[in-house]
Amino acid sequence: MSIRHGLLALLEHGPRYGSQLRTEFESRTGSTWPLNVGQVYTTLGRLERDGLVAQSGEDGAGHALYAITDAGRAELHTWFEQPVDRTSPARDELAIKLAMAVGAPGVDIREVIQSQRRHTVKAMQDYTRLKAQALAALEGGGSRERDDVAWLLVLEQLIFQTEAEARWLDHCESRLIRLSATAPATAAEPGPGPGARPAPGAGTEAGGVGAGSGVASGGGAVGRRR
Numbered sequence: 001m002s003i004r005h006g007l008l009a010l011l012e013h014g015p016r017y018g019s020q021l022r023t024e025f026e027s028r029t030g031s032t033w034p035l036n037v038g039q040v041y042t043t044l045g046r047l048e049r050d051g052l053v054a055q056s057g058e059d060g061a062g063h064a065l066y067a068i069t070d071a072g073r074a075e076l077h078t079w080f081e082q083p084v085d086r087t088s089p090a091r092d093e094l095a096i097k098l099a100m101a102v103g104a105p106g107v108d109i110r111e112v113i114q115s116q117r118r119h120t121v122k123a124m125q126d127y128t129r130l131k132a133q134a135l136a137a138l139e140g141g142g143s144r145e146r147d148d149v150a151w152l153l154v155l156e157q158l159i160f161q162t163e164a165e166a167r168w169l170d171h172c173e174s175r176l177i178r179l180s181a182t183a184p185a186t187a188a189e190p191g192p193g194p195g196a197r198p199a200p201g202a203g204t205e206a207g208g209v210g211a212g213s214g215v216a217s218g219g220g221a222v223g224r225r226r
Helices: 003-011 018-029 037-049 070-081 093-101 109-139 146-182
Strands: 053-058 064-068
Touching (some): 003 037, 003 053, 018 037, 018 064, 018 146, 064 070, 093 109, 109 146
């Protein structure tokens, strides 16, 4: 996540002080990625060092204000114009966990997958509920604020992300069952017996969300408007 460019985008609307930037950043993203004031001021210090922002006096309460420079504005516009680089993906804790769980002594990888699926589906349900509330407010004319539209876009990205994760988990379980079925049976690692549970979404490589991750309205916990 580029806090650096997010702060530059907010400063393009005019000078701001640190805690104001934190509040506006969280409002725009629905507190999905909360910041602390120290993190904001550390980033502002680096932006100032790089000539992208400059201090711009104080407000009436004595808060030090920061303003974007011409160099900062050029940096921001370059960020908007260029695609996000996917050639070096960020580390994904879930992918690393499953990779490490393969063959780990005393670890039931299918239980790891099923536990994560339950959590992922719960999050998806919560995001979907919040999206319905946001859409109702926008379509009913109750809100047209820029922050509400931005929050809706963030919510939809989270929904797509959790849907993809649920499908991937179904695929992982299906893959493990197929590999187990074709591996030579040993005393330590028997193949699935006649009564083995079929893989959710079996029959496709990527699978759908599958029976094991049926999506319905429900609870969960997301730090945004309730």
